[in-house]
Amino acid sequence: MKPVLDSGIALHKLIIAIALTFGLNPSFAQAVNEDAATALAKAGNCFRCHSVDKAKKAPSYKRIAAKYKGKAEAEAILMKHLSGSQKVKVEDGGDEEHEPPPAKNPEEVKNLVRWILSWE
Numbered sequence: 001m002k003p004v005l006d007s008g009i010a011l012h013k014l015i016i017a018i019a020l021t022f023g024l025n026p027s028f029a030q031a032v033n034e035d036a037a038t039a040l041a042k043a044g045n046c047f048r049c050h051s052v053d054k055a056k057k058a059p060s061y062k063r064i065a066a067k068y069k070g071k072a073e074a075e076a077i078l079m080k081h082l083s084g085s086q087k088v089k090v091e092d093g094g095d096e097e098h099e100p101p102p103a104k105n106p107e108e109v110k111n112l113v114r115w116i117l118s119w120e
């Protein structure tokens with residue numbers, strides 16, 4: 001067992017070394033899949049209230065990203081916001097239900113959250 005574990009760690013180090021060599025942050029594996037994010041946002045009707053850069057019934061994704069800029073817990077807060085249904089106040093004053101996106105798994109939601117936060 002041990003040699004397998006060692007080589008796993010060595011491989012991990014190698015991947016990070018390669019990532020650093022190419023000027024990337026080790027978090028490069030978390031790159032956003034933009035097509036998947038926008039497809040999920042469309043499927044969830046998010047654009048009915050949100051636009052990327054204009055205020056509609058809801059704040060734009062740019063405004064949301066700006067609000068959370070530099071906050072380490074941003075991803076966790078938005079994951080929670082999108083994991084269930086809740087009442088929100090829309091711009092015209094009414095209350096509407098904030099439905100979660102129709103994702104197959106939390107990874108898809110995480111990708112959508114990262115896409116939103118990438119608009120800062």
Ligand code: HEC
Pocket residue numbers: 041044045046047048049050057058059064067077078081082088089090091096097098099100101102112116
């Ligand atoms: C009925 C209109 C409506 C729809 C549809 C909608 N939202 Fe929202 N959303 C809002 C409103 C209004 C707010 C602002 C709530 C607040 O700040 O209290 C909001 C806030 C947010 C926020 C920021 C929360 C925060 O903590 O600042 C995110 C992220 C978000 N929505 C994502 C989405 C996604 C993704 C979808 C699609 C699955 C979606 N919304 C669909 C109205 C909507």
